[in-house]
Amino acid sequence: MTREPIIIVNNLVKKFGHFVANDHLTFEVFRGEIFGFLGANGAGKTTAIRILCGLSFPTSGEVNIAGYDIYRQRDLIKKNIGYMSQKFSLYEDLTVKENIHFYAGIYGIGITEIKKRTQQLLEELELKNVENKLIKELPLGWRQKLAFSVAIFHNPRIVFLDEPTGGVDPVTRRRFWELIYGAAEKGITIFVTTHYMDEAEYCHRVSIMDQGRIEALDKPDKLKTRYNAGNMDEVFLQIARKTKIG
Amino acid sequence: MKRFIGFVIKEFNHILRDYRTMIILFGIPVAQIIIFGYVVRNEIQDVKIAILDLSKDEVTQELTNKILSSNYFILYKNLENNNEIEEVFKTGKVNEVIIFEPGFSQNLEKEGTANIQLLADASDPNFANLVTNYTNGIINNYVSELNKNSASPFTILPNVRFYFNPELKSAYMFIPGTIALILMLVSAIMTSISIAREKELGTMEVLLVSPLKPLQIILGKVTPYVLLSFINALVILALGNLVFHIPVRGSMALFMIINLLYIVLALSLGILISTFSNSQQTAMFVSMFALMLPTMLLSGFIFPIENMPKVLQVLSNLMPARWFLAIIKNIMIKGTGLLYVWKETLILIGFIVFFIAVSTRKFKYRLE
Numbered sequence: 001m002t003r004e005p006i007i008i009v010n011n012l013v014k015k016f017g018h019f020v021a022n023d024h025l026t027f028e029v030f031r032g033e034i035f036g037f038l039g040a041n042g043a044g045k046t047t048a049i050r051i052l053c054g055l056s057f058p059t060s061g062e063v064n065i066a067g068y069d070i071y072r073q074r075d076l077i078k079k080n081i082g083y084m085s086q087k088f089s090l091y092e093d094l095t096v097k098e099n100i101h102f103y104a105g106i107y108g109i110g111i112t113e114i115k116k117r118t119q120q121l122l123e124e125l126e127l128k129n130v131e132n133k134l135i136k137e138l139p140l141g142w143r144q145k146l147a148f149s150v151a152i153f154h155n156p157r158i159v160f161l162d163e164p165t166g167g168v169d170p171v172t173r174r175r176f177w178e179l180i181y182g183a184a185e186k187g188i189t190i191f192v193t194t195h196y197m198d199e200a201e202y203c204h205r206v207s208i209m210d211q212g213r214i215e216a217l218d219k220p221d222k223l224k225t226r227y228n229a230g231n232m233d234e235v236f237l238q239i240a241r242k243t244k245i246g
Numbered sequence: 247m248k249r250f251i252g253f254v255i256k257e258f259n260h261i262l263r264d265y266r267t268m269i270i271l272f273g274i275p276v277a278q279i280i281i282f283g284y285v286v287r288n289e290i291q292d293v294k295i296a297i298l299d300l301s302k303d304e305v306t307q308e309l310t311n312k313i314l315s316s317n318y319f320i321l322y323k324n325l326e327n328n329n330e331i332e333e334v335f336k337t338g339k340v341n342e343v344i345i346f347e348p349g350f351s352q353n354l355e356k357e358g359t360a361n362i363q364l365l366a367d368a369s370d371p372n373f374a375n376l377v378t379n380y381t382n383g384i385i386n387n388y389v390s391e392l393n394k395n396s397a398s399p400f401t402i403l404p405n406v407r408f409y410f411n412p413e414l415k416s417a418y419m420f421i422p423g424t425i426a427l428i429l430m431l432v433s434a435i436m437t438s439i440s441i442a443r444e445k446e447l448g449t450m451e452v453l454l455v456s457p458l459k460p461l462q463i464i465l466g467k468v469t470p471y472v473l474l475s476f477i478n479a480l481v482i483l484a485l486g487n488l489v490f491h492i493p494v495r496g497s498m499a500l501f502m503i504i505n506l507l508y509i510v511l512a513l514s515l516g517i518l519i520s521t522f523s524n525s526q527q528t529a530m531f532v533s534m535f536a537l538m539l540p541t542m543l544l545s546g547f548i549f550p551i552e553n554m555p556k557v558l559q560v561l562s563n564l565m566p567a568r569w570f571l572a573i574i575k576n577i578m579i580k581g582t583g584l585l586y587v588w589k590e591t592l593i594l595i596g597f598i599v600f601f602i603a604v605s606t607r608k609f610k611y612r613l614e
Binding site: 053054055075078079081083084085086087088089090091092103106107108151160 | 454455458
């Protein structure tokens, strides 16, 4: 894998009044990588991901996404990223096909192209027989797969997944990660936040945030060795405990 | 029992901590009573009138003084001839014109009767009725005083005519009023709810991450409602025309343009509401209470503004519907053109600019 950085974050600070949500974050994510962004609730994950997606501006620091500057080239960034939130964000009163067409449309993909690739996608996901069903009639797992596919439909260079597996069962989560691997193989960089430590093991590298700071950043195996832990869960707990005491 | 009391305490805590519920619980009845109490009045004060005195003698002077000193009326203008009547009504500055026939006192002396004509602007039929009744009362008073000191009884015959709406049809009142109310409610509620729904479902975030510009998102949301509300206005208008025979006497094109303007205004208000409500419920709630009651009570739809106490008159200036209503009543009922309503039209445009400016500011602020 070529080590070409696609997300460069340097001394990113975000304050809300006196509260420091992101305290001098510095990290890089490489092309084609699956990067796990972990941390307890309130650690500052969501704030950071919102900044990386261009939903809010940092208080200070430099952020470069896919070669574009976050302050001056937001429009270019937006064309090159995909985003999926924990709410799955599909329109419940639209059909499967209508959702795909709508989201593909706002990324400026031509209608013939959309139609062709929609059929491909529906076959891949085995959703061909429900293409005209409303989203609200589909089970959660299907919606989740669809939401992810929609988020990468325009072939973004990076896709941001904000707790994409919330509320689904382990089997469905497993299948979902197969989709993520598929996307990574196509060269899409995956930036994913999660609560589930077993999912952290699936990532190429993970960072662990606590109280606004990145406390650890490495491959899961290396982290386990360093903290002398059997699994990521223990690593996570040790880091959380350490900062509590310190 | 203890358990029950615990439960009641918990319930009180819910209520007391939710200030919105408290506002409805106590604020609404208080506001309603006060507004209704002051707005719904059947007496009149300071109604502007014009007088066309074709006789200019002692009696007409005396009667004029009597009318003007009653506190009910203020003289806006002395007219010189018949041609000015229509003009003065169209400007909307005057509610009633009193005309004394030529040779008023001579007629009264020689024949014992004289004619006085009362013309009232009946685009608000109830108010016109009220005003002419008061004038009649003063005239009758004057006549009975005259008769006290004389052997042969005098009579002054008032001839009442209602301008614009001779049959005093109340539909002249409620068709424009309904257009104003429905457009405001439908447009503002629908947009605010639909934007709030995107926020609730999380789709708004996805839209904001996409290359769509915030302005495109908002325009995209609003465009269908402009169309639907416009059709709505046409339906009300057609019903008014076919069922109640309310014509549009002025320019149809101008009428349409003003309607569109008002719809855009209501929509921008809806957008503003949605910027500070995160759920559909709040959006609905704010739209209903912040828009419906004031629009109904203070816009002049149901109760004449001239008749309200000063404070409420000032408040009614803040109701976009008031200005819209003034314009469309002018166009529909009086048949006037832009020349007579340009001020109100500018005010509507001012509202739109204000609402859009505030909501884009709020929208940007949220992004920070």
